[in-house]
Amino acid sequence: MGFLDINNATKSYGSVQVLHNVDISVEEGEFLVLVGPSGCGKSTLLNMIAGLEEITTGDISIKGNLMNGVHPSQRNIAMVFQSYALYPNMTVGKNITFGLEMHGVPKPEREKALADVAKLLQIELLLDRKPGQLSGGQRQRVAMGRALVRKPDVFLFDEPLSNLDAKLRVDMRTEIKKLHQKLGTTIVYVTHDQIEALTLSTRIAVMNGGYVQQLGTPKEIYDTPANLFVASFMGSPSMNLLPMTVQVEGESVYVKTQTKDGEGVRLKCVNSADALRAYDGQKITMGIRPEAITDPDGADQSSRHIEAVQARVEVTEPAGSDTFVTCTFGGFECVARMRADAEVKPGEIAPFAINMEKAIPFDPQTENRIA
Structure with a gap:
């Protein structure tokens, strides 16, 4: 049993099945990347882990606890979205600590957690600014800070770098990698960018048509692709x-x-x-x-x-x-x-x-x- 277990999970909308019998076990501290083309089911699977989508059949467990039917707020997960989803009327500091405040965390603890995360992400000078005064990379750091401050069991990233320009995307990729190596957190990360998948992950699940085509380390996926889809999708230029x-x-x-x-x-x-x-x-x-x-x-x-x-x-x-x-x-x-x-x-x-x-x-x- 892993830290996060997805057992025979499926998802259907009416008569249309969009996820087929997904089996993935994620160990504590792993960085799992779900990669595939648009419409392959990767974001749907991430939303099922988060509790934003119900599971049609199968089970999802975190730390041995069954999550089927558990409200997102009770799952101890944190999600970083593609659109940042920051409150425009709040300062950076308020955005980061708002969730803690809603959960009744005392102010001294909130302030300490904010200081620790701001130092880690190097955003101490931004805490009094509003999101509209920040660059795309800075906003993404704030969104990550809001997730980190909660110390969740699992971090979920939904294509967090897709709105950034090419150079900034590379820089943020490096920062996320450093962050994972330093904190040893458990991460499930969705992207359609196979370079992101290969550089960030400890394991990759390549998805297409609602199926997991191959699950393995970056080296296994690249050197021994299971089929023609994986061979052609992973690698730039392609095989x-x-x-x-x-x-x-x-x-x-x-x-x-x-x-x-x-x-x-x-x-x-x-x-x-x-x-x-x-x-x-x-x-x-x-x-x-x-x-x-x-x-x-x-x-x-x-x-x-x-x-x-x-x-x-x-x-x-x-x-x-x-x-x-x-x-x-x-x-x-x-x-x-x-x-x-x-x-x-x-x-x-x-x-x-x-x-x-x-x-x-x-x-x-x-x-x-x-x-």
Whole structure:
């Protein structure tokens, strides 16, 4: 049993089921991120934990106590919303302590809690201002302070950074990460941004169509995606997904592409080679992350198998520390991630190195990873 347990939870609106048999157990101090596209059910699940939405079937427990039917005010949770939800007529200090005042906490305790949280979030100089006098990042800190001051069992974040500009979003992401590491709080965080999910979480639940597609650590989600949806959704740029045919030759297993004009490539498999033998002569989808396709000098020298290919460069996109290269080999377009000083030009045929140790095969029928 975890600190927060979601057992076989479903949610329906009339005859339409929007959440299907969700099972997640969150340990104390974990940072769980619910990630997925709009309409996947992640905010609905968060609202069910908060008590803002009723559970249709299943159970939700916090610290071993069943929460089904328990009013939100009795759950000892704190929620940080996308819209900040601050009282515009109150000062920052009043916004932070208002909930404590409503719960009858004595003034000396409220003032101490406010001072502690203001110092932690570095907003001591803002306490006498009104929300309208604050920037978006400052408002988000105040919203977080209002949650922190209550010392809840579970913190719930509903896309808290989506209203911020790109740089501020990165800065606030770092602050939230520091805060979690310092306080060791239990957090459930909703976002559609897979970079937020990978950088903040201790575990990720990738959701789509009301189902949890995969639950695991950021490394597990990124390196061993359970299916094509997870593979394509997690990662930026997304994983290259190539239709290829399996070819078994003695002890070796290859995958190849073949176009109508005869152009093609053949790559030797080192991952899932035994499982791929059952697909001899059949089409599969081979997933290769952009960083596994690079220039020969930038290839991972510790890899068990690097394949050398020639590919036509279509587009180059310098990105500071890296250069992303859209190239065509075997009749299919791929994105490669090269070093910043890699010298390739659109229109030329250039050498590329593919780290086959990072290649992941998928069954095109079931869309699941081939073990």
